[in-house]
Amino acid sequence: MDFQGSLFGGLAPTAYADGVPPLRGRVERRHLGDGAWIDVARDWLATAADEVAAAMVADVPWRAERRPMYDRVVAVPRLLHTYGAGEDLPHPALVAAREQLSAHYRDELGEPFVTAGCCFYRDGDDSVAWHGDTIGRGSTHDTMVAIVSFGDPRRLALRRRGGGPSTGVVMAHGDLVVMGGSCQRTWEHAVPKVAHAGPRLSVQFRPAGVF
Template identity: 70%
Template sequence: MEFQSTLFATESAAPVPLRPERRPLAHGAWVDVQRGWLADADEVFATMLRAVPWRAERRQMYDRVVDVPRLVHQYGAGAALPHPMLERARDELSAHYLPELGEPFVSAGCCYYRDGRDSVAWHGDTFGRGRHQDTMVAIVSLGDPRRLVLRPRGGGSSIAVPLGHGDLVVMGGSCQRTWEHAVPKQAAAGPRVSVQFRPRHVW
């Protein structure tokens, strides 16, 4: 599958200037979105599919063990990422959000949605410090468009954030504690990779 590269890609492969638009949510949560942020998105996507050691996981679901409907890989703090653009993106995000976050993004969780049958169920990143503290999760989306949906914990109307090739979404404030998010199944979709940058001890 081919994707048109961002018009902002340059020979130096510098990220597009980071100027996201913020959408305030209830309970002190917010979402930042910037379309087409990642330069060289085509090359990064191809490298991710080829070079990441993707693995399948299985998970206990009630009385049985089931396949997790996506492939995953985790790059911990200090680990080299599979493409230099991702390392530059992480550094740009760290610099931009440092006044609010107070610390850098250090890890990169990767998910490979092979087609529209792959998904992630409603959840918040509440393991570690995210259970009790405001934090941020920055997601770069590569490949076919999918919807990130969010809803308040305990009930309320959901919102949808369509994510396309090279788009950035950042969930911040109390979002992980007071909201849930998901990527639902889709009738027809091609491969998609998401890269989730997180600060230390948030997952």
Template identity: 65%
Template sequence: MTSADARYALQASLFDDATGGVELGELGPTVQRRTLTVGAWVDVRPGWMTGSEELFTTLADSVPWRAERRQMYDRVVDVPRLVRFYGENESLPDPLLVAAREALSTHYQPEMGERFVTSGLCFYRDGSDSVAWHGDDTGRSRTEDTLVAILSLGTARPLLLRPRGGGPSIRYSLGHGDLLVMGGSCQRTWEHCVPKSSRLLGPRISVQFRTRGVR
């Protein structure tokens, strides 16, 4: 499915009112924190971006998406999603992403002492696209507390979290402008995934904002 196909397959949320354009809501007291184990935590802000379907369409059509391949045992397989990473010195593909990154930095810098500087985009075209259990633990987050913020656009998909090594999982349904932030030790002590689904699902774009030295 191409990005143009995905645009027409997307079904807007009844709660994502675009009549006033695309807007970011407040953070502050609207953010709901859940304390996990061993210093990890998760913040959730449902519907942080209203009118987000407009941004979804822009990104689906304009981002130079890349299909990756990886070694899996004795063969090379397609990564089941499209990706694009924007480093510290790269311009983001839409001013709304710049505004979101700055708003997140302003909110979390007093607590964490640093700002968000990179952005990774993942395009889940349908239910067969996914990401396996993992932590963003390449770099500083292997030994330090860090932040990863995820802005979800398009169709809601489950994002699961579980303690590293296994255990009961926590489930969030994220889409249509929802925000989830993983902080503290989360990347080294917990794992997260977006599982495959046999259901007929529309497309989703995940925008991950990260602090310096985290992948």
């Protein structure tokens, strides 16, 4: 069953520093099996979401990539950019969000989130295929990847590694999903193509050495 979300969700606006409220009490955990889980926090960055999305569109140095696939080279169906450790992020709310995530998950993760991978899905044809973040330490160790979504709602699909039925969560404007435990090793995730969708941006916060 999908979690449901609306574009500009339900909590009344509250004045928080940089528009980022505390995570405590906002997170719903869903156990997937095989030691994997996801946390969902609806509307977490809803107050700052419009400003963050506008800043990302204008200021992130987006690039189009091409990658080999079978016997040809194809365009990656989304725009990309990654901010490494210590690099400035395009909006203060993203800095505050990374700090909040590092503090909230300190006991479970044991280290901070340091990088920020950005994706720009321009329309429903942009997507990401089934995969796990298993380049680096995610291939052998439990870790976390925290995703904040802005713009049109899109479904983050999840399935056990190797195939089978999928589950997932529809991520709306300002929503947070954290994939944790063994999720990157024992499950895969994807953002499927859809017939009609407006622009959607996502930021994936990761610890060092997880890709």
